[in-house]
Structures are given as C-alpha cells and as structure tokens.
Amino acid sequence: MKYALFSGCKSAFYLPQYRTSSKVVLSSLEVELEELEFNCCGYPLRSKSQDAFLLLAAKNLAIAENQGLPILTLCQCCFGSLKHADHYLKNTPKKREMIVSLLKEEGLDFKGTTKIEHILTVLANQVGYAGIEKQITKKFKGLKIAPHYGCHALRPSNITEFDNPHAPTIFEQVIRLTGAEPVEWSKRLECCGNPLWEKNDELSLGILEQKIDSAKEASADMICSACNYCQLQFDEIQKTALKKTSAEQFPSILISQLLGLSMGLSEKDLNIEANHIDLSGIRNFL
C-alpha cells in the first residue's frame, strides 16, 4: 500500500505532531507514504470563489495522478474538499474543461483517476482491523474516549462516501482495538466550531463548549479527533481562548497518537508533548 501523504496546510506549522505521529504509525502498519509538493486543498477558499477552490483541489489531484498514487489525507476538511471537487468536476463538464485547460498550462492533467482516502478509511478498509490488532502491544484499561467524527468527512455522505452519516462506526471500531472504550455522546456528530474561528469567535467557542460539556457528561476522559482543524479547536484554541484553569481543560488526542501509544510507540515519536493541553494523564491507563 502506497499513498501520497496530504498532511494539509495546518499540520505543517500548527499541528506538526499529527504529521509526524501518523507517519510512524502508518509505517509500522506497512503503509508506505510519499510526500509530494501539494498545494492548499482549496477548502479555505470555498466561501470566496468556487473556481479558486476547484483549481487548487484539482491541481492536487493532478499532482497525485501524475505519480499514479492515491491520496491519504490527515485532515477531514482536506478530505471533504478533494472529494467534493472530484465529484463536482466529474459531473460538470464545462467547469472541468476550464480547470483542465488551466492545469495544462502547468503541464498537468485531470483525468479523475486519483483515489482519495482519509487516514481513518485507510486504517479501517485498507489496513483492516485485524491488521491493526496484530500491531497492538499495550491495551488501554478503563480509558473512555469521545470520538469526534468531523463534519467534512462525514457529510455530504453521497459525495464523501466515508461512513453511514447518521450512525457511523468506523472511528469507534478503531478505538476499541486499542482497548479504550468509545463513549456514546450526544454531540458526537456535531461540528467542532472551528470554521467560525477568527470569523465569529463567540459562536465558535460556544459550539466548542457544548462539545466539551457533552463529552464530559458522557464521562469521557478525552476527545479523540482525526482532523487538523478539529484538533486545533479542541486543543490549542480551547487552551488559549476558553480561559479555563488547567484542571478544567479537557484534553483531545489525535487518532494517530492514540493508536501509536497502544502500538508501543514512544511518546517522543508520537510528539505527545506538542499538544497544548497536557496529555500525560493517559499514561495511567496503559
């Protein structure tokens, strides 16, 4: 299994631990990754111009196509964005013609053959639950995790084809492999609030608080996310903007970090320290 790793703009500077931890975890699972020079997935520009969004997304698909590699995204917004552009271009011949002519100027082409996967879909469908289980060396005991699904991977389901949009299970199944117990929480499928960050901070934080309260209510120990933006919202933004005491802060772990710990990888390899909210409590459950 070989993929072109699409780590997304945010993981380069703001969330390097997602990229580094995913790389060690995936290589232990014999998923080969190649780093190509992708550009922005287009998601941040969707509100401004659909054409700009399509061009950026299509260029990424073309770059991967050029190498004959499927894309593996870490970020769910990147995943949704690439999926959406792929779907849209395939169903809108006029737009496709326009975008392809622009790509041709750079010596690229869009044939629509690039497969787009998210780290969770690769784990569940390509590596397989049995394949992951073989690598699990330390199981968590008594750790309760609130899995956060992330909107842009889950919906619109006819385009993203991620999992059942109303009753998804993929995240819970991966978490169960680590010995941790996924909790059922009321805001499981809701947005993290990040799309409004720096646009309408009050609303953005309001939604974040609802999420955290819901996870606490379900007596989870931490949230687990699989998206650059969601993790930023739960970790860095919660810590810096919600102005809570450190005892009140509710940690969030990345799926790659959670899986890596139970695979016996070191905290250093998984860059646990880079998380803004202290995660060291997780040691007690191993």
Added chain:
Amino acid sequence: MIFKICFSIAFAIFAVGILYRVFGFFQVAIGPETKSFSFLKRVTTFLSSLLIVFVNPVQFFRLCKSIVLDVVLQIQLLRQNFIKWCMHIFIYCGFMGLVLIHALEDYISEPLFSDYYSTLNPFMLLRNVLGVMVILGLIIAIQRRKKNIQLRLISKRPDYIAIVVLAVIMISGFLLEASKIISTPIFDEMVDEWSSLDDDELSTLKVYWQEEYGVVFPNQTIEVTQAALEEGEEINDEYCASCHSKAVWAFASYPISVGMRPMAGLFNAWRLDIFLWYIHFLSCFIGLAYLPFSKLLHIITSPISILVNGIAGQNIKKPENRATRRALDLQACTQCGTCTLHCSVAPVYKMFPNTYIFPSEKMLGLKDRSSGVASDPETAQRFSQGSFICTNCNRCSELCPVGINLQDLWIESKKELALEKMGDPCVHLRNTKEEKWSQPSKEKITIAKPKPKKELDLWESSMKAGSFSLCYKCMTCTTSCPIVGMTENYDSIGMAPHQIMHSLSLGLIDRAMDSRMMWDCLTCYKCQENCPQGVQITDIFYEIKNMIFEKEYNG
C-alpha cells in the same frame, strides 16, 4: 581628485543609508504588540541576547555552523535548486573576490602579497576568472527571471536595476582592461616612467609588445624581425616583466582587445581607457551609494537573517527581539521568488489576479506599509485580500534561502489589518450584514421579480442550486442547524436556513444575500444531509457567498 571626491560622496551616502537602515531595524514595528517597545529597549534587548550567543557554547556552535553551511555554502539553496545555487555562488564569490583583491588592493592585496601587481599573474588571471564568474551568474539571473512565468510576474524594476548595476561594473571593467592592452599612450607613459631607453631600444621593445602583449601602434611602422624580437625580449625582461604578465592571461579582456584593434587608432587618440575608467569607478560608486536603498542591501542583511535563523529558528523568545527580527527580515528579502514558486495558494492567482497573493509581493507591500508610505485605499484593499488568502502553511519560511520567518510576518500583519478594519473579507461582509439586520428595514419588499438579474440567477448558473425548488418548508434544516440552536435572537442571523430556501423560491435572492446566516454557517452539512427532499442547502450557501464576494470585491 575627482575619484576621491566621488568616492567620498558615495561613501557618505552609503554610510548614512546604512545608519538609517540599522536605525530602522530597531524602530520599524510590525504587529500590534510591538508598538509599545521603545527604540532603546529594543537595542538593549538585542545586545544582551547577542552577548548570550557568544557566551553560550551551544548557541556559539550553532552560529559557527550556520556561518559555514548556510551563509558561505548556502546549503539550503543547493538542496532546492542547483542552477540557482550556481547563480548565487558565481555572483557572490566573483564579486566578493573582486572587491577584496581588486577594489581594495591598496588595503588588502598589497600589504598581504609583497609581489602584488594588478598586471601580474596570478592576480591578473584571477581578476578575469572572478569577473567571468559574475557575468555568468548575471546571465543565469536574467534567464531565470525571463523564463519562469511566475518569476516574470514578480520581477520588477529594482530587480533589474541591481542586475544592470552589476553588469555595467563588470563589462566596463573588462572593456577598460582591453582598452589598456591596446593603448599606445599608456605604453609611452610607462616607458617614460620606468625606463631610459634610446630610440633603437624603444623600437625593439615596441616590436616585442606589439607581438606579445597586444599593444597597437597605429600610424607607426613596426618591423617585426626575429632579431628585434629577441632584443625586445631582453629589454622586456629587464624593465617590464617583473610587473607584467603576458596579456593573453587576461583571457576575457584579451580577446576583446583583439576585437578593438581595427579601431585602435581612434580609441587611443580619444583615450578610450580614461573614459572607461570613469565609467568603471563611477558605476562602482553609484552601486555603493545605491546599496542601502536597493535590493543589494541584502548583501549585508541576508547573512544576518540567515544567522538569526540558524541560531534561533522560528522561536525567538523575547517579544522585543521578535519585533527587531521582523524589521530586519523585511530588508533581508532578496526577492528571489522561492517562496512564491512554492506557495501553497499561489495558483489562485489565475482566479484572482492580485499579485499580493504571492509571498514575495506581500513582502514588498509590507515593506511599504511599515515604512509609513500611505498607500491608496485600493492597494490597501488588495493587500488585505491577498493576505487573507494565505493559509499560514509555513512553507515559505521553511524554504526561504535567507531564513526569513515569513510566517511570523503574515500572522502579525494580519492582526494589524484586522485592527485597521481591513481583516478577512468574509468577516467584513458578515459584519456589514449584521448592521443591516440589527436595524429593521423600512423598505417595501418587492416580491418575485419577473426578470431576475442574470448573474444572480441560481437556476441558470448552478448545477445543484435548482434543487431549492424542491423545498416544502418542513424546517428539518433549521431544526438540525447548530447555529440556529445557539441563537436566541433570530434577528441576529437574519434568516434561518428554511427561510433562505423559501426566499430563493420567491426569487428574493437579495434577501438571502443580506442574511448574516450565510457567514455564520459552519458548513457542517447537517442541513443538507438531513433534508428529506435532497436540497443541497450548504452548497447553495457556498454559491451565494461566492456571489456576494464577487459582487463586493470583483464586481
């Protein structure tokens, strides 16, 4: 005399310019928090941190490593692009070599080498090698800027002026050397000054110098015989050879002098060599005086920036030093275009023809802004729009060959723009909608225009938007919307999703466009996923936002 006066003027301008720049490093404030730091505070913080670098062995090691690997060898550039590295090394080594052994010969070469003469090998040969290196480097520089579409877009007058100044210095240097090789007057002057030859001896020396050194004696009959050559060689050995290597060793200038021979009579009579000498030293002095105000300043600033990056990376702790670094970084940019060529959002330029999307252009814009030059509102607006297309992916900072922390500059300049009410255009649009909705409109609402505006006609423009007509107002979208769920006062969001769909069915797209809900939408797609009629609500919102953006900013 003229030489000395010109040099003094040029050096004075250079010195004042450099002082002005150094002053600027501690004065220019980028970022809202930096305004409160005083000049003195920034200087003292910088000096105390500088002291630590020399005291702390770890930091000192990093400094030394960075000097060798990053400043001199330019490893970062070598990794990225070999051709560009050659360009840099050719110009850098060639020019520095010429400055040291040639321009500063009185102060460096002569005291260092007891047998130094500019016309003696290895110095003469070396001068030609270095000069040719610079010219090769300049040719690569021009080629690069001409060939790459994106580089051509961002290349401007200062980039070409820098190339032209260097090219004039180099070419005039070679022409000067060539004109001296053929020069009769210089030959005569040298003979008068350094020898006491009778006419016969002089004529044999002329034979020898014509044949072996390429001097041209127009209107004189020089009879070349074996005997004259041999005698000329003896005289040459006695009087000349200790200071003159054969002209052919000046392997670049000599062929030029051969080309000049047919016109040598005129050139020698006009004293072309003196004319070229003026051009050569004046162009050097112009370059010197212009340096602090041009992109050539990077000769001084870029190494500092590279070293700062080598020691501290992107983590400078003291806010005063961060402010100083930003000011320095702005001046360290060489406009090489690496950031722009790898920028993660640069392709968007094809959709929004705004050069401020490119990081290297934003550097120029930021330089203008920070120097207090008031830009016209349109330029300011374009700068803001370009800035907010950036996704802060940090790739520019990672790749910058001179170690500029561009990421930090973008973060701070965006904060400043937001304070100046020129923040993210989407936020601006949302806030203007908010004002509209907080004051109930007294206008009459026109219902169902018979002919909706063509560009706003969702039926025409969109694949999926037509789906809104399937809406039967069951309100599933609104009840599943997390934003509606958070809202106590419905006026604050304008309209709820189902109302927006309803107004679209009525042809009231203007009402939909004015609704703040558009900009408060999380794009979580819950409405769209849950809609029993398959209305693509979130995608319709995206389209309406695009229309608003188009109308407000590109219309």
